[in-house]
Amino acid sequence: MADQDCIIELRGVSKRFDDLLALDGIDLGIRNGEFLTLLGPSGCGKTTILRILSGFEAPTEGDVFIAGRRVNDMPPERRQVNTVFQNYALFPHMTVEANVGFGLRMQRTDRAEAARRVADVLRTVHMDGFAKRRPGRLSGGQQQRVAIARAVVNNPLVLLLDEPFSALDAKLRKAMQLEIKHLQRQLGITFVFVTHDQQEAFAMSDRVVVMNEGRIEQIGSPQEIYENPANLTVARFVGDINILDATIAEKINGVRYRAVVEGSSMPVETRRSFAPGDDVKVLLRPEDLRVWRAVDERPEGPFLTGRIEETVYKGATVDIIVRLEGEDGGKTLLAQEYFNEDDQEISYATGETVAVTWVNGWEVVLPDA
Numbered sequence: 001m002a003d004q005d006c007i008i009e010l011r012g013v014s015k016r017f018d019d020l021l022a023l024d025g026i027d028l029g030i031r032n033g034e035f036l037t038l039l040g041p042s043g044c045g046k047t048t049i050l051r052i053l054s055g056f057e058a059p060t061e062g063d064v065f066i067a068g069r070r071v072n073d074m075p076p077e078r079r080q081v082n083t084v085f086q087n088y089a090l091f092p093h094m095t096v097e098a099n100v101g102f103g104l105r106m107q108r109t110d111r112a113e114a115a116r117r118v119a120d121v122l123r124t125v126h127m128d129g130f131a132k133r134r135p136g137r138l139s140g141g142q143q144q145r146v147a148i149a150r151a152v153v154n155n156p157l158v159l160l161l162d163e164p165f166s167a168l169d170a171k172l173r174k175a176m177q178l179e180i181k182h183l184q185r186q187l188g189i190t191f192v193f194v195t196h197d198q199q200e201a202f203a204m205s206d207r208v209v210v211m212n213e214g215r216i217e218q219i220g221s222p223q224e225i226y227e228n229p230a231n232l233t234v235a236r237f238v239g240d241i242n243i244l245d246a247t248i249a250e251k252i253n254g255v256r257y258r259a260v261v262e263g264s265s266m267p268v269e270t271r272r273s274f275a276p277g278d279d280v281k282v283l284l285r286p287e288d289l290r291v292w293r294a295v296d297e298r299p300e301g302p303f304l305t306g307r308i309e310e311t312v313y314k315g316a317t318v319d320i321i322v323r324l325e326g327e328d329g330g331k332t333l334l335a336q337e338y339f340n341e342d343d344q345e346i347s348y349a350t351g352e353t354v355a356v357t358w359v360n361g362w363e364v365v366l367p368d369a
Contacts, residue, residue, distance in 0.1 A: 118131075320336070
């Protein structure tokens with residue numbers, strides 16, 4: 001049954017290019033007014049979804065609905081969807097205002113009305129002082145603003161953005177992320193954003209769709225995706241993660257288990273159901289780990305033992321690389337500690353023996369598949 005809040009729905013959408021299955025049975029609802037990001041590695045199918053939504057590709061199987069209307073066979077110019085491409089696709093011989101107003105001219109919009117709408121949208125993207133310039137005299141960030149202005153001047157229902165920051169340097173990318181997020185809130189238009197950069201996705205999105213090999217692995221808020229990855233594919237793709245080998249020893253109560261984690265008996269918590277003897281993976285983000293010196297007063301309870309292999313100073317944080325005791329040298333863990341007012345210095349000697357723990361309940365336990 002259709003979700004009344006969805007402006008876009010993909011139902012069982014698959015796409016084949018000869019022998020390549022680019023999309024495999026995609027079911028996705030995109031809510032009206034949300035900022036949704038398609039996140040995944042190159043070739044996962046995220047840009048194919050964008051091209052199907054825009055009308056540049058047709059699904060091999062399944063149906064696409066925009067505002068409740070099936071649009072499988074509808075040409076791009078009849079859809080209330082506009083796209084901002086990676087290369088911006090601005091006309092070099094036209095001024096900024098002519099580029100932005102091009103679509104309005106094609107629709108034969110009244111000249112005075114078109115001029116008003118172009119002026120309004122240029123003010124919105126802070127480009128009203130550049131109306132008479134040509135694209136060649138603009139910076140990359142300015143060209144991007146013009147491309148966005150051209151895409152929204154027609155008041156589309158949905159704006160599609162295909163890795164629009166790929167040509168920008170790191171500092172400008174971060175600045176534009178904030179600008180685009182603010183613009184989306186101001187306009188109230190549904191944005192569908194494609195990227196392979198998880199930090200970019202998390203900084204901008206209401207929801208994130210993690211894709212791999214033409215399938216959706218998980219849909220959720222940035223916090224849900226980061227803290228509770230649905231499977232190992234998501235966990236490995238989204239941020240740094242420590243993946244520990246473990247075997248369930250016993251179930252203590254509803255969510256609490258005892259497991260042998262990298263050779264040590266440790267308590268773990270999970271809402272998933274496991275039986276004694278099940279092989280599992282225990283997932284921990286670097287910031288979830290706690291490293292204790294041998295001379296420190298450790299908290300009561302079990303811990304993993306290892307030696308400091310390296311520390312990396314990063315300003316506000318220090319990355320600590322610990323090699324656990326075990327066969328073949330043991331597994332390497334990455335922990336991250338933050339400076340605070342009580343920590344004058346975070347310093348470990350290479351080879352120093354340490355204990356490693358984590359806050360109970362912060363771990364994610366997944367089947368060993």
